[in-house]
Amino acid sequence: MxxxxxxxxxxxxxxxxxxxxxxxxxxxxxxxxxxxxxxxxxxxxxxxxxxxxxxxxxxxxxxxxxxxxxxxxxxxxxxGDPASLSDLQAAFVKHDAYQCGYCTPGQICSATALIEEAKAGWPSFVSEDMENPGNTLSDDEIRERMSGNLCRCGAYANILAAIREVAGEAA
Known part of the structure; x- marks a missing residue:
C-alpha cells in the first residue's frame, strides 16, 4: 500500500x-x-x-x-521549511507563539485549516450568523476553532495574535 x-x-x-x-x-x-x-x-x-x-x-x-x-x-x-516558512509558521515565530514548542506543529496545522474553513464559510459554535458566517474571525471564533489544540505552556495570547495576523491578511 x-x-x-x-x-x-x-x-x-x-x-x-x-x-x-x-x-x-x-x-x-x-x-x-x-x-x-x-x-x-x-x-x-x-x-x-x-x-x-x-x-x-x-x-x-x-x-x-x-x-x-x-x-x-x-x-x-x-x-513550509526553514528556508521558506508558511505565513502561519512565520507569524508564530514573529509573535513568539510557542514556549516549549511541543504543541506548535499541531497548532500550526490546525490554524491552517481554520483559516481555510473560515474562507469556505464554515460556521463554528460561536458564529453569530450560522447561515452566513463570513470571513471575519473574531477572537472568540479563533479560540473556539482552536479549542481542540492545547498548549501546556499557556502561549494562547501569542497563538491568537499569530492566527489573527494571518487570518486578517487572508480575509
Whole structure:
C-alpha cells in the first residue's frame, strides 16, 4: 500500500493497527507531528488530510491508502521549511507563539485549516450568523476553532495574535 505525505509516496506494509501518527514518525521519519496524549484530546498530532484537520493518533495509516484513491496528507513539514516558512509558521515565530514548542506543529496545522474553513464559510459554535458566517474571525471564533489544540505552556495570547495576523491578511 502507498500513502502520500507532503506530496511524497511512502510504502506501508506494516501492522494494519498502526496509527497514522506512528506511521508518520516511524516509517516516514517526519517527527514534526508530536505524540501528546495518544487519545485525541490534546491536538499535538494534528495533520491535514485533504485539507481538513484530524488527530493522527485516532486514525489508522491503512485508512489513507493512495492506491485506493486515498488521501493527501500534509504535516507541518509540508507547510513550509526553514528556508521558506508558511505565513502561519512565520507569524508564530514573529509573535513568539510557542514556549516549549511541543504543541506548535499541531497548532500550526490546525490554524491552517481554520483559516481555510473560515474562507469556505464554515460556521463554528460561536458564529453569530450560522447561515452566513463570513470571513471575519473574531477572537472568540479563533479560540473556539482552536479549542481542540492545547498548549501546556499557556502561549494562547501569542497563538491568537499569530492566527489573527494571518487570518486578517487572508480575509
Amino acid at each position: 502507498t500513502i502520500t505525505v507532503n506530496g511524497n509516496s511512502y510504502s506501508f506494509d506494516g501492522d494494519p493497527r498502526t496509527s497514522l501518527l506512528d506511521f508518520l514518525r516511524t516509517d516516514c521519519g517526519l517527527t514534526g507531528t508530536k505524540k501528546g496524549c495518544d487519545h485525541g484530546q490534546c491536538g499535538a498530532c494534528t495533520v491535514l488530510v485533504n485539507g481538513q484537520r484530524i488527530n493522527s493518533c485516532l486514525t489508522l495509516a491503512a485508512m489513507h491508502d493512495t492506491d485506493d484513491g486515498g488521501d493527501a496528507i500534509t504535516t507541518v513539514e509540508g507547510l
